[in-house]
Amino acid sequence: xxxxxxxxxxxxxxxxxxxxxxxxxxxxxxxxxxxxxxxxxxxxxxxxxxxxxxxxxxxxxxxxx
Numbered sequence: 001x002x003x004x005x006x007x008x009x010x011x012x013x014x015x016x017x018x019x020x021x022x023x024x025x026x027x028x029x030x031x032x033x034x035x036x037x038x039x040x041x042x043x044x045x046x047x048x049x050x051x052x053x054x055x056x057x058x059x060x061x062x063x064x065x
Contacts, residue, residue: 028053 035044035058047055
């Protein structure tokens with residue numbers, strides 16, 4: 001869990017002191033951190049229903065020179 005907290009703190013420094021919401025499991029958090037960490041250009045979108053993460057979308061862009 002320490003590694004996940006560190007990565008989360010680096011990715012979301014403004015959220016360091018806020019606890020994860022009820023609908024965000026440790027598995028969800030790991031998945032989000034993994035997806036964000038693997039992107040160079042793109043986005044990660046969370047779909048939330050009734051306060052719970054039900055879907056995570058990753059949209060990756062590839063820049064051509």
